[in-house]
Amino acid sequence: MGFLDRFRKPEKAESQKPAGAGEAGYRQPILEIARLISDGDQEVMGEAAECVSDPKRYFEVHIDRYEERGIEDSDDLELIQWLGLVDILESRGWVCERDWKDELGDFLHFMGKLTGMAANRLSLEREWFDEDGDIQQWCRILDGKWSAREICTAALDLESDCYVLFPCKKSDLEELRHLAGSIHRRIDLAARM
Structure with a gap:
């Protein structure tokens, strides 16, 4: 450890990141947004749960939707979930x-x-x-x-x-x-x- 390292802020551990940071922090807000907009529509809630539970798999299954938006890979899991929510709500008429x-x-x-x-x-x-x-x-x-x-x-x-x-x-x-x-x-x- 050098002299200047003493003044460096420690990096935050995953558990210390603010709510919403990272894939796991998206799950509950996305589901609650889906519930409020769709008035708890069970089909919306089921598909939204699939999307946030495994965004990479959801992307692979619905790749055509994402490609229409110019998204070609699942690197940005937060964006995958946000766009997935929009597509789910739109496909169900909400x-x-x-x-x-x-x-x-x-x-x-x-x-x-x-x-x-x-x-x-x-x-x-x-x-x-x-x-x-x-x-x-x-x-x-x-x-x-x-x-x-x-x-x-x-x-x-x-x-x-x-x-x-x-x-x-x-x-x-x-x-x-x-x-x-x-x-x-x-x-x-x-x-x-």
Whole structure:
């Protein structure tokens, strides 16, 4: 041990890393996010459990989904789990992934088909929206229209030019923000993305 080594901070052991660090720290937040967004949908929960239990195997089984996103290997297990969650929720109708330059008709079509729309008895009326608007503007309008129902439009951030949208109970949004933040990801109001 040299003189300068005395001043070096000791490296943190795996057990001392903050929550959310590493593959194991992703398991519980991912499952809780899945539960809150899907209202505990058993099919979602089962597939999400498979994804976080063995992300490498999940990647191999669903490699076509990942390749569509430009992910060719399973080196980043945290990203594999995050994208796996999005794909699971989308395949079961709980979220829709929309391009930033979506047209109003497509936005209304895909939002209207979400399971959470029917579960919360939410409506979409084309006349509420300006055809020349964008997703953030349209989501602000929905937030206003659904405010009395305590529902907002939220999104999972993929750090890309798309929106992963879902109707969200306002009472769940803060917990979703916290859970996503604990694994260095982001969920927020869609209008803030």
